[in-house]
Amino acid sequence: MSTWTSYLKQFQHYLKLERSLSKNSILAYQQDMEKLIRYMENNFPLVNPLHVQLEHLRYFVNGLADLEISEYTQARIISGIKAFYKFLMYEDLIHEDPAQLLEAPKLGRKLPDTLSYHEISQILDGIELGLPEGHRNRAMLEILYCSGLRVSELTDLKIGNVYADIGFLRVIGKGNKERLVPVGRDALKYLKIYLEQFRVHQSIAKGHEEFVFLNRRGKKLTRVMIFLIIKKQVEAIGLKKNVSPHTFRHSFATHLIEGGADLRAVQEMLGHESITTTEIYTHLDRDYLRQVLNEFHPKK
Numbered sequence: 001m002s003t004w005t006s007y008l009k010q011f012q013h014y015l016k017l018e019r020s021l022s023k024n025s026i027l028a029y030q031q032d033m034e035k036l037i038r039y040m041e042n043n044f045p046l047v048n049p050l051h052v053q054l055e056h057l058r059y060f061v062n063g064l065a066d067l068e069i070s071e072y073t074q075a076r077i078i079s080g081i082k083a084f085y086k087f088l089m090y091e092d093l094i095h096e097d098p099a100q101l102l103e104a105p106k107l108g109r110k111l112p113d114t115l116s117y118h119e120i121s122q123i124l125d126g127i128e129l130g131l132p133e134g135h136r137n138r139a140m141l142e143i144l145y146c147s148g149l150r151v152s153e154l155t156d157l158k159i160g161n162v163y164a165d166i167g168f169l170r171v172i173g174k175g176n177k178e179r180l181v182p183v184g185r186d187a188l189k190y191l192k193i194y195l196e197q198f199r200v201h202q203s204i205a206k207g208h209e210e211f212v213f214l215n216r217r218g219k220k221l222t223r224v225m226i227f228l229i230i231k232k233q234v235e236a237i238g239l240k241k242n243v244s245p246h247t248f249r250h251s252f253a254t255h256l257i258e259g260g261a262d263l264r265a266v267q268e269m270l271g272h273e274s275i276t277t278t279e280i281y282t283h284l285d286r287d288y289l290r291q292v293l294n295e296f297h298p299k300k
Contacts, residue, residue: 004049008030012029021174029080036077039060054100057098078103085097113242115247122237123233135193138194139213140213141230143191147187149249151227154213158212167188171271181269205218256269
């Protein structure tokens with residue numbers, strides 16, 4: 001095992017135990033760090049992780065640009081490197097952080113794609129309830145839109161965390177943080193039908209009894225399967241948009257803000273740690289105001 005690999009394993013352990021990150025997040029950090037490791041082993045084989053200098057990291061980042069790796073990917077990789085060296089500082093393995101002055105590309109803030117309420121309704125109404133999985137799919141997509149869940153939060157939703165009597169879901173979000181999220185009447189209606197008329201008759205695989213949404217084999221649905229279900233529904237109604245589970249979450253937040261919802265309330269429902277993350281959903285209001293100014297103001 002190389003010195004780099006040894007420190008990378010310690011870093012992963014730290015991300016899991018100290019930062020409580022998900023497996024997917026830890027894997028992303030690992031894959032980005034492995035790019036740096038390959039570069040260092042090929043170009044500076046005698047330099048171990050504790051002796052890396054800012055100069056080495058800048059050479060690596062310049063190489064990413066030469067390979068025409070997108071600025072967003074470059075920024076993500078640099079973020080992973082910075083986290084790795086903060087970890088080494090935290091463990092007192094180094095006394096100066098070589099990544100502290102490492103600059104990431106300047107990125108414009110990307111606005112999330114959204115669907116109109118009409119488009120959401122088209123997708124939901126296009127689900128064939130006569131199919132065995134129809135009520136399950138309707139309940140899932142209703143919850144995605146009515147509660148703004150992340151796709152991983154939907155796949156991990158457990159029956160014991162559905163409080164239908166008070167209209168709330170208990171959701172386990174990023175970093176294992178819990179939050180209560182209100183759920184709409186339509187979503188609860190379709191969820192009740194699915195649970196009481198369809199799921200109850202399924203043969204359920206061992207270890208999957210608590211999960212709400214199951215596939216035909218009685219196992220909890222995967223993130224990929226939910227992506228495919230949505231893709232199929234979008235194609236079925238002829239909607240020419242790239243729609244993912246996150247599109248439903250973006251639409252949920254945007255429609256709330258458009259309707260005058262308090263930003264702090266939306267932050268709480270989405271499970272955002274920072275209010276600045278939630279503020280991106282105010283973009284449509286601003287676009288609308290700009291459009292009104294341009295159309296109607298005499299000195300536009």
